[in-house]
Amino acid sequence: MTRYDFETLVDRTAMGSSKWAAMHRAAAAHGTDLTAHDGPIAPFSVADLDLPNAPEIIEALQEALAGGLVxxxxxxxxxxxxxxxxxxxxxxxxxxxxxxxxxxxxxxxxxxxxxxxxxxxxxxxxxxxxxxxxxxxxxxxxxxxxxxxxxxxxxxxxxxxxxxxxxxxxxxxxxxxxxxxxxxxxxxxxxxxxxxxxxxxxxxxxxxxxxxxxxxxxxxxxxxxxxxxxxxxxxxxxxxxxxxxxxxxxxxxxxxxxxxxxxxxxxxxxxxxxxxxxxxxxxxxxxxxxxxxxxxAEGWLDELIALVGRNQAVLTAFFAEHVPSARVAPLEGTFLSWVDLRPLGLDAERLARLTAGEAALFLDEGTVFGPEGAGFERFNIATPTPVLEAGLERLRRALDAALA
Ligand SMILES: Cc1ncc(COP(=O)(O)O)c(C=O)c1O
CATH class of the missing domain: 3.40.640.10 (Type I PLP-dependent aspartate aminotransferase-like (Major domain))
Structure with missing residues (x-):
């Protein structure tokens, strides 16, 4: 049984989140209308979480401030x-x-x-x-x-x-x-x-x-x-x-x-x-x-690790079914899934248009990690499972349209 909230997606647009700001910039650059898609949209890039923090940490901060911490x-x-x-x-x-x-x-x-x-x-x-x-x-x-x-x-x-x-x-x-x-x-x-x-x-x-x-x-x-x-x-x-x-x-x-x-x-x-x-x-x-x-907050971390494991299974099953040529690296640690899309044969510009443009899917392009990452995408999968599923569904539709 889970004790914590790993289902609520927090829209951090107005919170000064660097990841959400980057998503809005990328959407504008690609002319992507974020309201034109079904389901939730959130970025899958920078390695932080759009989830409520561990309540134990919030309580400790509140207690410290209420207790007069200077x-x-x-x-x-x-x-x-x-x-x-x-x-x-x-x-x-x-x-x-x-x-x-x-x-x-x-x-x-x-x-x-x-x-x-x-x-x-x-x-x-x-x-x-x-x-x-x-x-x-x-x-x-x-x-x-x-x-x-x-x-x-x-x-x-x-x-x-x-x-x-x-x-x-x-x-x-x-x-x-x-x-x-x-x-x-x-x-x-x-x-x-x-x-x-x-x-x-x-x-x-x-x-x-x-x-x-x-x-x-x-x-x-x-x-x-x-x-x-x-x-x-x-x-x-x-x-x-x-x-x-x-x-x-x-x-x-x-x-x-x-x-x-x-x-x-x-x-x-x-x-x-x-x-x-x-x-x-x-x-x-x-x-x-x-x-x-x-x-x-150890229990919160254990639930986060379990969420990441479930989401990696969702991601792996998605690619196996819909893009079988892609290779998803086994996720042993981190919450960052590394996917090899080179078999699609798309150059960097086309891949960026497909993801951030047509699929409204905001990832970290492999080349930011060096030329060895060309043709790869990094997915931050520490997100509510329905958010990941909605993103993958947008990718499936965009791929179907692009390859039709
Ligand atoms: C390998 C690695 N080192 C360092 C950092 C960032 O560390 P900090 O925010 O403490 O500077 C990250 C963040 O994703 C990371 O993945």
């Missing part, structure tokens, strides 16, 4: 750090000392800061492509080079090209790996033996490992997320693990994340660099929300 400069409290480390221990079997945790305004600021602090201008930073798109400007605007390590698809699963990774890591000008685990956009949850192979290369070639584990709580049954530092003790002195509640509890707008840095030297340098930017005080309401998420 909205001044704040440091993480002992209770906050207990909540964070308690969650890591309980959910991930990961033992983190409270002093290893550094709060930042987000995971993107944390990996950008780490790149700027621990690598030198001109250095190469490896990313597995297709990649979470802000990783590219983070590296390039820092004056570092993106070293692309394209994932390879074998037996329907994306895998890391370890031979190429080793070759790239051997280059002394390559000094870091910016790693997404679980992987966005392919939905892979790396297996322990894959992580062990990556760890061996990182250690042997003296790389810094920035492990973006923001999706670590969003793992489907049958898969297990392993925190990268757990596979090899030698990683602890060269790794930052970046985690957050922003995806799993839908509080990205509160601007708060936790970097876990076991090594004191790395931690001190990271802290100094963070503080120099004035990022030393976490968002006071964000801290309340994180603490509530980790101590009170």
């Amino acid at each position: 909205l001044g400069y704040t440091v993480p409290t002992e209770a906050y750090l207990d909540a964070v480390t308690g969650w890591f221990a309980r959910r991930h079997d990961w033992h983190v000392e409270p002093e290893w945790v550094r709060v930042t305004p987000g995971v993107i600021p944390a990996f950008t800061l780490a790149i700027r602090e621990f690598t030198a201008p001109g250095d190469g930073v490896i990313v597995n492509t297709p990649a979470y798109y802000p990783m590219f400007p983070s590296i390039e605007s820092s004056g570092r080079r993106v070293v692309r390590n394209p994932l390879v698809e074998r037996e329907g699963r994306f895998r890391i090209d370890l031979d190429l990774l080793e070759e790239q890591a051997r280059d002394p000008r390559t000094t870091a790996l910016l790693f997404a685990s679980p992987h966005n956009p392919t939905g892979r949850v790396w297996e322990r033996k894959e992580l062990e192979a990556v760890a061996r290369i990182v250690v042997e070639h003296d790389l810094l490992l920035i492990s973006d584990e923001i999706h670590h709580d969003l793992v489907q049954p049958g898969h297990r997320h392993t925190v990268v530092t757990e596979v090899d003790p030698a990683l602890a002195e060269r790794t930052l693990v970046l985690s957050s509640t922003s995806k799993s509890f839908n509080i990205a707008g509160l601007g708060i994340a936790n970097a876990v840095i076991p090594d004191p030297g790395l931690r001190d340098r990271f802290t100094r660099a963070r503080d120099d930017l004035g990022f030393d005080n976490p968002d006071v309401l964000g801290a309340v929300a994180v603490q509530a998420a980790y101590t009170r």
Whole structure:
């Protein structure tokens, strides 16, 4: 039995949602009339949710404000750090000392800061492509080079090209790996033996490992997320693990994340660099929300994971029946489904017209994740099931008309 509301679609048009604003811009650009379709329309792009937040988080925020919380400069409290480390221990079997945790305004600021602090201008930073798109400007605007390590698809699963990774890591000008685990956009949850192979290369070639584990709580049954530092003790002195509640509890707008840095030297340098930017005080309401998420809202997350599993089944069945040439990547983690539409043989412009134009379906085009994503689409499926079904039905009609 479900306890939470995962059925109400929240129209966030007037709430300043960046995703809904992008949908309205795309609709205008394609001349799409959003009122001309049956059923609900919502964007399937940016990774946040158009669903009511966990009531436990809302209550905690209301209680804090009603209780007179002063909205001044704040440091993480002992209770906050207990909540964070308690969650890591309980959910991930990961033992983190409270002093290893550094709060930042987000995971993107944390990996950008780490790149700027621990690598030198001109250095190469490896990313597995297709990649979470802000990783590219983070590296390039820092004056570092993106070293692309394209994932390879074998037996329907994306895998890391370890031979190429080793070759790239051997280059002394390559000094870091910016790693997404679980992987966005392919939905892979790396297996322990894959992580062990990556760890061996990182250690042997003296790389810094920035492990973006923001999706670590969003793992489907049958898969297990392993925190990268757990596979090899030698990683602890060269790794930052970046985690957050922003995806799993839908509080990205509160601007708060936790970097876990076991090594004191790395931690001190990271802290100094963070503080120099004035990022030393976490968002006071964000801290309340994180603490509530980790101590009170676990049941909400479990229902979200179940919703994502059901929606992935709906999406997979839809493509199997109506577009059998398309390939839906198995969703092991995240709530982002990666669909290969290359067999349709449509160029990027035609595909965009078909989706955002004729089908009023607002997705993340594969090319935003790098050229390796050409012909793919990323669907954010953490949405009420009828909203997904309505979107797929619009796609079916548009495809029927286009291919008639
Ligand atoms: C892999 C990955 N890293 C980072 C982020 C964003 O992190 P933040 O909003 O904390 O900066 C996202 C958001 O979708 C993501 O998918």
